[in-house]
Amino acid sequence: MIDIIDIVKSWSKLIGNKTDQEVKLAAERYKVCSSCEFRSKLDFCKACGCYLKAKIFTTNTASCPKGKWNEAEIKYGNVKTTKSIL
Incomplete structure (x- = not known):
């Protein structure tokens, strides 16, 4: 099920509403995604x-x-x- 509130919060943090800890967590997650076979060339998750x-x-x-x-x-x-x- 799609969680619209979570999507809005995620996009707001991408734009600028984030703590230093959230930036560290996001960087760690992105490191995982960068080498994932489900990552598309356009930076979308294929899964x-x-x-x-x-x-x-x-x-x-x-x-x-x-x-x-x-x-x-x-x-x-x-x-x-x-x-x-948020």
Whole structure:
């Protein structure tokens, strides 16, 4: 099921509403995505269809459909409790 609120939050963080911790988590997630076989040349995930530069800012820990973000989630797991405007 598509979570519209999570999508809006992710895009707002891509544009500029993010904490330093969220940036670190997103960078770690993007590192995983960069070498993933499901990453398209246009930076979309072929498994779920999301734009990766926004998806990496999701607050949903299970958002990688292939479960590849586990190490990043363990390393920066407290980020999702950090509050921002959205």
